[in-house]
Amino acid sequence: MSAVETTAPTVRKTALNAVHRQMGAKMVDFNGWDMPVEYPASIGCGIINEHMAVRTSVGIFDVSHMGDIRLAGPQALAAVQHISMNDASRLAVGQAQYSALLYPQGTFVDDVIVHRLGEDEYLLVINAGTREKDFNWVRDNTRQFDCAVENLSDDFTQIAIQGPKGVNTLQKLTDADLSAVKFYWITRGTVCGLKNILIARTGYTAEDGFEIYIPADEATSAQVWNEILSAGKEFNLVPCGLGARNTLRLEGKMPLYGHEISDTINVWEAGLDRFCKMEKPEFIGRAALEKAKAAGVKRTLLGLEMTERGIARDGYKVLDSGGREIGYVTSGSPAPFLKKNIALAYVPPEFGAVGTSVKVEIRGQGVGAQVVPTPFYKRPKKKP
């Protein structure tokens, strides 16, 4: 058997680190954070069980490693509009949207969820691995606006409660009427006795669910985590780690920074057109994107399903049916709910038709795969 990973000594920890370790979670170094990748089989967990729990009932995730940047002031909207590719002027107070911060070349600084917290107040939730880079980028590119930029990343413990029974679970713990909160909207309420907690109906699992932002001290964080575990018992709630987080987002074709999006990939290649509002007269990256659109994409992100025995993984080469290298896998894994081996890959657009046969090079051998529609999984529409 090959090596087992160990965590570096200067690694960062969330407030729930001791709780995860106490529960017996397998820990991994994720972008400098000591995070749970999965919880033990002895408590009904493991990546596959955790993934299935989120698809069929409810699971919770510690996502406190994510970052938070607040922009507040008379020109907060103008500041957000300058750095974000989506149109934040469409946001009502209490509404959120998926977007991205772009470099002048039209490539990605990071993807982000923009929340409008108040008249002139926005919260950007960003990736763990890009916390410092993003904050510096936002601060340095909004100096011309009358707007304060604050890094609140260390102020919150962020817990994601995801799955069809997520709303049932969280409702037991809050006075906020969650039925009134539509998907990608937010509210505030008392949660586990804590007042004025930000509750967002957002997530990274392709299921319904919520993310709550509570004070980051260890005692409060542990108390809330344990109360959610108790409240969720009747729904067979399980704690979930980064392993399931990845398989869930992959089934939903949600991008991961450093894989589907990066500083060398542009918006059109990544297929994130619908979140990029070119009708906005100005935002960083707009000019380059206009040129790139006119020139046409040289590669496109598409979904693959293995048709022969084998698992496509990150970085594996994609070959045409004749064995010639045409691209690479950005993210690949078994899909526990779909029970298939799936992957996202960049290949030239001429290979983009659904049904196209390609191969993935696995340990020197070309293994058959085909292009399939994405997202691979879409959650069922709720019955009225």
Added chain:
Amino acid sequence: MSYPTDRKYTKQHEWIQANGSTATIGITDHAQEALGDIVFVELPKVGAELVAGKPLGTVESVKAVSDIYAPASGTVTEVNGELASSPEAVNKDAHSSWMVKLTLKNPGEVDTLLSAADYEKYVAEEGGH
């Protein structure tokens, strides 16, 4: 975990049960626990020549690919085809989930491997469970 004494072990977490010049190979309970849910097992073909210490195949969990190393040299005589459709069997009972049977090149080679007691000690020292 008390490891069965009817076989020998390697530091790479394989077990080998020898019977004269034939032997059976699998991976240990520690290995399956460390890997998590096993979703794919790739084994050599019948007739393949195994070299002690060199990879003979792979076992894959959701997150990772791991090499299986040959505890001893020999020729593959049988491969457990069930693991192609039910790789999770290895998680359920690693010590009963045989992977490969072989004719040993040097039967004495197996004696140099770790005993159950030595392997348990090794796993404990490695920081294992």
